[in-house]
Amino acid sequence: MIDVRRLRDDPEYRNGAVRKGASPEAIDALLASDDRRLAVRQEIEALRARQNAASKEIAKAPAADRPAKIAVAGELKAELSAREPLVALAENEFRELAIRIANPAHPSVPSGGADDFVVVKTVGGETPAPALDHADYGLRMGFVDGERAVRISGSRFAYLMREAVLLELALVQWVTQRLVGHGFVPVVPPVLVQEHMMEAAGFFPTDRSQVYDVDGGELFLVGTAEVPLAGIHLGEIVDGSSLPLRYAGISPCFRREAGTYGKDTRGIFRVHQFDKVEMFSYCSPERSWEEHEFLLSIEESIVADLGLPYRVIVVAAGDLGNPAAKKYDIEAWLPSEGCYREVTSCSNYTDYSARRLGTRLRGEGAGAGTQLVHTLNGTACAIGRTLLFIFEHYQQSDGSLSVPEVLQPYCGFTAVPAR
RNA sequence: GGAGGGAUGACCGAGUCGCCGAAGGUGAUCGCCUGCUAAGCGAUUGUGGGCCCUCAAAGUCCACCGAGGGUUCAAAUCCCUCUCCCUCCGCCA
Numbered sequence: 358m359i360d361v362r363r364l365r366d367d368p369e370y371r372n373g374a375v376r377k378g379a380s381p382e383a384i385d386a387l388l389a390s391d392d393r394r395l396a397v398r399q400e401i402e403a404l405r406a407r408q409n410a411a412s413k414e415i416a417k418a419p420a421a422d423r424p425a426k427i428a429v430a431g432e433l434k435a436e437l438s439a440r441e442p443l444v445a446l447a448e449n450e451f452r453e454l455a456i457r458i459a460n461p462a463h464p465s466v467p468s469g470g471a472d473d474f475v476v477v478k479t480v481g482g483e484t485p486a487p488a489l490d491h492a493d494y495g496l497r498m499g500f501v502d503g504e505r506a507v508r509i510s511g512s513r514f515a516y517l518m519r520e521a522v523l524l525e526l527a528l529v530q531w532v533t534q535r536l537v538g539h540g541f542v543p544v545v546p547p548v549l550v551q552e553h554m555m556e557a558a559g560f561f562p563t564d565r566s567q568v569y570d571v572d573g574g575e576l577f578l579v580g581t582a583e584v585p586l587a588g589i590h591l592g593e594i595v596d597g598s599s600l601p602l603r604y605a606g607i608s609p610c611f612r613r614e615a616g617t618y619g620k621d622t623r624g625i626f627r628v629h630q631f632d633k634v635e636m637f638s639y640c641s642p643e644r645s646w647e648e649h650e651f652l653l654s655i656e657e658s659i660v661a662d663l664g665l666p667y668r669v670i671v672v673a674a675g676d677l678g679n680p681a682a683k684k685y686d687i688e689a690w691l692p693s694e695g696c697y698r699e700v701t702s703c704s705n706y707t708d709y710s711a712r713r714l715g716t717r718l719r720g721e722g723a724g725a726g727t728q729l730v731h732t733l734n735g736t737a738c739a740i741g742r743t744l745l746f747i748f749e750h751y752q753q754s755d756g757s758l759s760v761p762e763v764l765q766p767y768c769g770f771t772a773v774p775a776r
Numbered sequence: 777g778g779a780g781g782g783a784u785g786a787c788c789g790a791g792u793c794g795c796c797g798a799a800g801g802u803g804a805u806c807g808c809c810u811g812c813u814a815a816g817c818g819a820u821u822g823u824g825g826g827c828c829c830u831c832a833a834a835g836u837c838c839a840c841c842g843a844g845g846g847u848u849c850a851a852a853u854c855c856c857u858c859u860c861c862c863u864c865c866g867c868c869a
Binding site (some may be wrong): 395399401402405406408411412413414416417427428430431432434459485498511551593717719727 | 786794795821822823824827828837838848849850851859
């Protein structure tokens with residue numbers, strides 16, 4: 358949820374919203390609506406104050422005077438109940454308008470759309486394509502069986518099998534250990550959540566079509582552990598000195614991938630179900646940008662230690678998700694396609710999600726007030742996606758697969774012979 | 777799936793129409809006291825919003841006792857619906 362006061366007073370903030378696609382008209386309409394709801398509320402509150410006072414008098418009055426006083430209070434009540442619905446109307450109008458304004462882009466975010474990203478750095482070279490691309494290689498090695506999965510679940514599902522499973526477990530172990538070392542609390546979260554949690558996390562109503570609902574719409578399968586991790590401190594006021602609170606969620610992720618027909622149909626690049634280790638930080642507003650860089654540095658270290666060539670980009674304003682003020686993507690080099698493709702990303706949602714989540718922090722010292730926390734999230738490792746990069750970069754000329762050194766202690770083998 | 781019980785402030789826990797934004801306790805903060813520590817004594821200590829004000833504080837008004845409706849001049853308290861939690865039975869990895 359947008360900060361309306363800041364939208365009114367801070368030109369840079371307002372401009373950031375425009376760069377995210379909000380029209381100046383929509384913003385002005387929101388501000389006008391804010392004025393209206395305030396005026397209505399003031400009127401009703403004044404009326405209610407009079408009614409409350411009248412009621413209190415009744416309690417103190419001697420029995421003989423009561424009937425007259427009750428009549429007076431009754432009139433006020435009638436007037437109040439006639440005008441009270443106006444408040445809800447004004448509030449609803451305001452909310453409708455407010456929900457359409459995305460979190461403003463940070464000044465450091467370039468304007469424009471999907472092609473207007475800025476490359477921050479490039480590490481490693483653009484290696485040549487291997488004999489088989491990740492899909493063919495996965496099939497050949499018996500790592501990925503999409504054909505059989507189609508029979509039982511439809512397209513964009515796959516059986517992950519054989520050593521690929523051990524590599525998955527190794528990745529989860531390795532990455533989780535690293536995060537624990539950085540002070541993240543490891544979490545296996547619920548992956549079915551209620552509608553209100555989807556809303557609070559900012560996925561509904563915008564991305565409703567991307568989410569599976571089960572149990573007759575009572576519960577929804579999360580597309581990322583970010584959702585339940587964002588809910589850990591729902592409605593809580595946390596001690597400011599305990600921040601940053603860092604969680605590492607390990608979970609399957611479910612995505613409908615609506616509107617991606619024909620896109621990335623090879624292998625397990627884009628599937629309806631995959632496992633992921635996700636980072637989530639609750640952070641004070643003062644140091645959330647620092648935290649964002651921290652999450653990026655972890656993501657970089659993971660990709661780099663796996664030996665994958667990659668680049669870091671700052672995603673342009675128009676290509677940011679609704680709640681993100683800034684987002685980095687790490688794109689690894691995919692030799693078979695001859696281009697960089699996203700492996701991980703991290704976003705700073707600033708106070709945008711926290712406002713709906715109701716997660717605040719209490720400052721230190723006596724009389725210190727509360728303020729909204731900032732929330733950030735990032736992919737530590739999207740397992741399937743990562744495996745596929747390994748299939749290409751670690752595929753040997755004899756058809757065998759070597760194992761990235763960092764994973765060897767966790768999977769118990771150093772190579773998989775050709776098949 | 778069946779039968780009961782519950783949801784109150786950071787936490788525990790009173791409270792069956794007006795004197796309740798809510799006793800008491802814990803925790804926290806400030807001060808006092810004891811040559812340290814512990815204990816003890818006193819004070820303060822919910823959230824959000826409005827008005828006032830240059831700002832803040834103070835003051836004042838409104839809302840909030842799981843959520844949403846209802847009854848009433850007046851609801852934490854009565855009624856209805858929903859959600860969640862707990863206990864027992866059944867089922868079960």
